[in-house]
Amino acid sequence: MSTESQTFTEKYDLLGCIQCGRCTGGCPVTVRADLNVRRFVYDAYYEEKLDELARLAEIWDCTACHTCAVRCPKGLKPLEVLLGLRTMIIESGKVEPTVRDALQSVLLEGNPWEKSRAARSDWMEGLDVKIAEPGVPVENLFFVCCTIAYDPRVKSIARNIVGLLNKSGVDYAFLDESETCCGSEVFTLGEEGLFEMLVEDNTELLNEYTAKRLVCLSPHCFTTYKTRYPDLKAEVIHYTQLLVELLEEGKLNWKGDLQKTIVYHDPCYLGKQSNVYDEPRTLLKNIPGVKMVEFERSRERSLCCEGGGGKMWVESESKKERLAETRIKDAKALEADIVAVACPFCVLTLEDAMKSLGYEEEMRVAEIMELLGEFVEA
Amino acid sequence: MTDKPKVGVYVCHCGINISATVDVETVADYALKLPNVEVARTYSYMCSDPGQVLIKNDIKEHGLNRIIVASCSPRMHEPTFRKAIQEAGLNPYYLEMANIREQCSWVHEDMEEATAKSKKLVASAVAKVRLLEALESKEVDAEPAALIIGAGIAGIQAALDIADAGFKVFLVEKTPSVGGRMAQLDKTFPTLDCSACILTPKMVDCASHPNIELLSYSEVEEIGGYIGNFDVKVRKKARYVDFDKCTGCGDCAAECRVKDRFPSEFDQGMGKRSAIYLPFPQAVPAKYTIDPESCLYLTRGKCGKGPKCQEVCKAEAINFEQEDEIVEFKVGAVIVATGFDPFDASRKPEYGYNDYPNVITGMEMERLVSASGPTGGKVKVFNGEEEIEPKEVAFIKCVGSRDASVGNEYCSRVCCMYVAKQAHLIRDKIPDANIRVYYIDVRAFGKGFEEFYDRVRRENVRYIRGNPSEIFKRGNKLVVKVEDTLTATPLEDEVDLVVLGVGLEPRADMREIMDLLRLSQSPDRFFLEAHPKLRPVDTATEGVFLAGCCQGPKDIPDTVAQAKGAASSAMIPLARGKVMISAQVAEVDEATCRGCGFCVNICPYTAIELVKINRFGHEVEVARVNEALCKGCGSCSAGCLSDSIQPKSFRDRQILPQIAALGVLK
């Protein structure tokens, strides 16, 4: 957490950098934006330059994919320098209205989508959902995610898993409207103060439920809880990890038949950042009839879809091909019928790209849970 | 000692190391007032010759019989001062050192406080020195033989030196042949000597040397004892080939039913070998070995109508009845020369080493350019579609080194130069190739290295400053995703071949040796030397030395130099024929020992055993210390419930007053 007395150089360990360039070399957005994160690590050493650096438009091009941090040989997190500069902008108040509104909404309603807190569990409508109660021990406490809870396009992720859980008999519970944004995007937008508040409040809230595991539906919540919530008691897992357990215990009963070619896109927050590569593939492979193919750039080398890093609220100025479009074109070249993902943001960016490329007729972007909803008995 | 103690206290300035922070004169004045202190002086460097003479003269003039040197840690100079007082006729164990440098002047800033603390340390030493007893060091015979574990260039060189000096050497090598990694290299930087040409004669020498007993395809199973007297047990693994009968003709391998089916370890898996094999043509000993894991007969009990190798071997050397053999012997010293593992490139999945056949490691490159390698020295790679001669070649340095993301923070010291060497060799073989080397720094520190690097660049090898982040495929090209940091340009560089300049890692199986010899690791996980500067080939276990890359990455010149150093150190006890064993060992009071055996389990050096004695007509068990094994660590004493076992010079009655003296003073 930020300590007032720390200088920028100390906070981001700028002197640890050997200017090897692996961060920029691996940064996916360099092909379409001017961002050179290594230069920021170098230049931010000069306190008097910080204001000028913070005003550069490219600090908003970072998607927080964390490739730079994963690759850095010296343990730096180069992107956090950019986030630190974003913090300066946020604190100065000169921020885009879209960003301001999203942050305001998190503060007031507990989600960045400017939806009312009261509507947070509307997605449950018509479903038989077990609701968590403080102090009552539960094996798997679910955390839905703001986007899944409110966005009609991805709501089915949560809805489908409920059916599956009820059928398999696992001990689970969901939170009611009290569920509040994990702060993943708040952090990457640079609103440090608000993020610290969320960490404090959510830790307190979630620790009240004596849960053994916190099961996240979105990789963004998953990685944020795992890496940025030091005092959380429950073990944090992604839903695909739980489902593979069920699969191995024979608790998923397949139905139907999907005679399609699927390519799986590794979300940065699930793969690169948390090393969950196999579980999503295992689930997909088990859908009857499916043929799996792989992107050239998969797993540790997966290409970012540009959905993270607050990019939902900041438009890129670049007119060059979006990475999501590159990804869809690659899928097309592989003759994939379905681009499967395990992240609500990836669904939104990739589907958007698919539509703008005009592949809607022959291709589908689907979250794994959407497919399982169709092919597992519930 | 019945004489009244007469103590001399010598306070050292250590140049200004001590005197800048500690008022040494005040400390000496104070010491003079302490009980039994006859003389107290200061001097600029006590350890110097005049400093020592000062002490010796005082001993003679003032009849001193106890000496305190208030200076540095005893680690370095306790032996110096012991020797000095012994020369003046005192028992060397009538010495106590007060460490007013490491424990005082180097760690404090305030002169007044540092001086006060120095006084305490001196008073405490005085309290103890009066109570010390005279001890006699003992000598035991040393076995005039050495064990060397590992027969790479380090082990080979050390073996030859020791054997040439006239001592017996047991050279134990795990694999079927000696030679180690150097045998796999093509040419060697910076002089481009052919590796095999300079190594093979040495390999042959160590097999034929009358003083060397080469135990290849063997492993050390047990080592007991201590410096001068190590008991060694070695397992000679069954080769299933009669060593004396095999002529090395190779008919067996040529006819083996699973001929050329298995990846050749020597060719880094790029070439193939049979189940019965010679690792490489120049292997020493030139004896074939059946790999029990790939031989049909040994894995399935059946090889056609009968083992083909047996059928074709005119020397009748194949013997499936052969069993492992245990060899036991005694040596006076041990050299560990077990070498390194090349970094496993699949641990950096972003480089696609497991996915792309044209992403290879430096070790593989050595085999690829070697005339004896799998392609006969032709640089050809499979790009996923076809076999090509690569025209666009990229080298990546620091793969698995200087990289906290894989837990290796050290520089591997050889990859800068072997990459330069390999770039040169490619230029030689493919004159029109575009060769680039992606680097972070170029470390060309050795003799002739910078000159070699200069030469290679001028051969049109482009050095681009930037460490690649990712490799993926586009069409039939590999795309290296990298930033040219000097122009701040992110690149997607399309090439035909990527050579990963993998670094050196500690061997994955090093723990076996660590456990056998009680060795430790430094933070880089290589074997820890006794002192990084002054005892670079010694270990904390007396009589055990290190040579070559097992102690840290190094090139061949440094490996050979270190091997020669280790050989000469190991020869000290062998040449003397005797080793001194410390007098400061634990002693059991057999009258009070209850024979509970508690200490037996505590002792980390297994120096204690229970023995039966006759106590007033009763047979009782008591602990007994093997003085040669005891290190005087005191663990037993701390554990003994009846205070019956105590290290000499560190008995309760000696150290308790010493501790008390620290507390009473202000």
Ligand SMILES: Cc1cc2nc3c(=O)[nH]c(=O)nc-3n(C[C@H](O)[C@H](O)[C@H](O)COP(=O)(O)OP(=O)(O)OC[C@H]3O[C@@H](n4cnc5c(N)ncnc54)[C@H](O)[C@@H]3O)c2cc1C
């Ligand atoms: C790709 C590459 C290229 C290189 N090129 C050059 C060059 O051009 N010039 C240069 O100067 N240096 C070069 N080097 C460095 C050189 O390889 C080393 O300096 C040298 O091999 C070190 O020798 P060593 O004897 O210490 O270890 P090794 O060569 O590793 O030998 C160790 C031996 O010990 C054996 N062993 C291991 N454990 C046991 C055990 N428990 N019991 C019995 N035996 C055991 C092993 O089987 C092996 O035979 C290069 C290194 C690499 C990786």
Ligand code: SF4
């Ligand atoms: S990867 Fe790390 S060490 Fe290398 S330039 Fe970027 S921040 Fe610096």
Ligand code: SF4
């Ligand atoms: S997090 Fe991703 S997009 Fe941002 S600077 Fe790092 S590599 Fe580039």
Ligand code: SF4
């Ligand atoms: S027994 Fe058969 S498989 Fe085994 S080494 Fe002999 S010929 Fe080869």
Ligand code: SF4
């Ligand atoms: S020797 Fe060169 S290539 Fe090897 S780790 Fe050191 S700097 Fe990197």
Ligand code: SF4
């Ligand atoms: S002093 Fe240490 S080494 Fe000696 S017998 Fe006691 S425990 Fe063992």
